[in-house]
Amino acid sequence: MDLLIANNVAKRYTNHLALNDVSISVPTGSIYGLLGPNGAGKTTLIRIINRITAPDTGQVLFDSCPMQADDILRIGYLPEERGLYKKMKVGEQALYLARLKGMSRHDAMTQLKIWFAKFEIQAWWNRKVEELSKGMAQKVQFIVTILHKPKLLIFDEPFSGFDPVNVNLLKQEILNMKAQGSTIIFSTHNMASVEELCDSIALINKSKVIVEGKLDEVRRQHGDNIVEVAFRGDPAELQQALHGEYTLLRQKEQNGIHKASIKITEQKPANHLLQQLLPRVEIVGFNEIIPSMNDIFIKLVS
Numbered sequence: 001m002d003l004l005i006a007n008n009v010a011k012r013y014t015n016h017l018a019l020n021d022v023s024i025s026v027p028t029g030s031i032y033g034l035l036g037p038n039g040a041g042k043t044t045l046i047r048i049i050n051r052i053t054a055p056d057t058g059q060v061l062f063d064s065c066p067m068q069a070d071d072i073l074r075i076g077y078l079p080e081e082r083g084l085y086k087k088m089k090v091g092e093q094a095l096y097l098a099r100l101k102g103m104s105r106h107d108a109m110t111q112l113k114i115w116f117a118k119f120e121i122q123a124w125w126n127r128k129v130e131e132l133s134k135g136m137a138q139k140v141q142f143i144v145t146i147l148h149k150p151k152l153l154i155f156d157e158p159f160s161g162f163d164p165v166n167v168n169l170l171k172q173e174i175l176n177m178k179a180q181g182s183t184i185i186f187s188t189h190n191m192a193s194v195e196e197l198c199d200s201i202a203l204i205n206k207s208k209v210i211v212e213g214k215l216d217e218v219r220r221q222h223g224d225n226i227v228e229v230a231f232r233g234d235p236a237e238l239q240q241a242l243h244g245e246y247t248l249l250r251q252k253e254q255n256g257i258h259k260a261s262i263k264i265t266e267q268k269p270a271n272h273l274l275q276q277l278l279p280r281v282e283i284v285g286f287n288e289i290i291p292s293m294n295d296i297f298i299k300l301v302s
Contacts, residue, residue, distance in 0.1 A: 003028040003152060003183045004049065009058035011044050018044040019055070020207040026152075026185060026200075031178055033198035033215070034187040035293075037301050040204045042187050043080070046154055049185075050077050063151070073102050076150035080157045080187075084129045084137055091116075091125035094144050101148040108147065115143045119169070134161045142170065146177065153177065154185045159193065171197065191294035201293070205301050215293070222296045223289065227270055229260045229277065230285030237280040246273060257284060 004026040011019040019041045026032045036042050047053045049060060051072055060067045062074075085093055091112070098108035116122045119139045129137060138161055146153060155174070159167045174197060178184060186198060194201060194215070201218060203211040211218055226249065231238065235251060235258055242248060247263040258281075264270055270288070277283060291299075 001028050002026055003063060004185075005061040006045065006049070007059045007061070009045065009048060009055045009060065011041075011048065011053070011055050017207050019048075022058070022204065022207070022209050024202045024209060024212060026183060028183055029178065029181055030199040031174070031184045031186055031197050033194045033201035034185055034204070035189075035191075035194065035201055035297065036204035041207045042204055043156065045204070046077070046079075046156060046185070046187065049154065050075060073148075074151040075154065076101075076145040076148065076152070077154045078141060078145040078156060078158055080160065084141060086128065086130040088129055089126055090121075090129055090132065090140055093129060094140060094147075097144040098147050101150075103148050111147050112143070115147065119143065135163065135166060138162065139166070142173075146173075150182070152183050152185070154187075156187045157189070158186070159188070159190065191292065191297055194293050203297065203300060210300055211296075219290045219293065219296065222291055222299070224291070225264050225266075226289040227262055227264060227273070228285070228287045228289055229262060229273075229283065231258050231260070231277070231281040231283050232256065233258070233281035235260075238277065241276045241280045243276065245276075259285075261289065 002025040006022060006024050009019050009022045010017075022041065022045060034042050034045070044053070048055050051067065051069065062071045088096075094112050095105070095108050098112065099105065103111075116125065121136060121139055124132065124136060129140075132140070142158065145155075158170060158174075162170065171193070174184060174186075186194075188194060198215050200214050201212070202209050213221075229238070238258070238260060239248060242262070245268050249261040249263055251258060251260045253259075262273065264273055270286075274283070274286065
């Protein structure tokens with residue numbers, strides 16, 4: 001079941017078409033990667049989902065119903081452009097933002113104390129926001145985004161400005177929230193984080209969705225039918241076994257193990273290749289080469 005569906009959404013600003021007939025489906029309880037180069041339309045789509053702006057045409061469904069104003073209380077949004085009131089005290093502001101999301105003062109205080117301790121920022125409760133480092137301020141914003149336990153979380157470049165230790169901390173918290181039933185839209189340019197966290201993705205380019213689906217399926221669909229064979233034996237025997245039916249792309253040797261990258265075809269699949277090789281060399285490894293999301297992103301966007 002899908003928690004959020006955008007159907008044929010379009011949005012134009014004066015002479016710029018930001019979204020052109022965009023449709024996505026975000027499965028409940030998943031992490032959904034929203035990818036694309038700068039200016040592709042990702043932020044516009046996120047703003048429409050958050051009801052910051054409205055589409056010219058198309059519809060957004062939330063929990064199987066057309067989206068309503070009250071649905072915003074069930075969404076947590078961490079924008080790429082951070083925004084806290086610099087002259088307010090950290091704890092005072094966090095409490096204020098939690099109340100805006102419908103939390104009681106008691107519940108907000110209880111949860112804030114837990115999260116401030118988890119992120120080791122208790123000592124900053126009575127300090128002004130302008131005294132915080134960028135990373136500290138982002139921790140505060142992350143906390144107030146997730147504090148009311150929204151059904152849908154939207155993170156736009158959540159790791160920007162964090163050191164590796166804090167990136168890992170946030171990643172673990174995101175995975176914990178998914179395990180507890182949250183649905184997460186994750187917008188980023190970091191393809192390694194996409195592969196680590198996301199279940200499904202949509203790639204938007206020039207205002208259109210050009211790829212959508214489960215991450216593993218997308219990667220397989222964009223493979224080039226290349227396998228890597230690790231073997232012991234004479235490389236000449238391997239080349240003879242190919243019989244001109246396959247293309248040997250490259251070969252290397254390390255510590256007595258040869259590795260050969262070979263392009264296969266639908267007419268001559270991997271099983272047939274193995275049958276050709278087994279009588280001639282000792283196979284110690286056989287893997288399909290699946291492209292990374294970084295490779296796919298560059299290939300499709302370029």
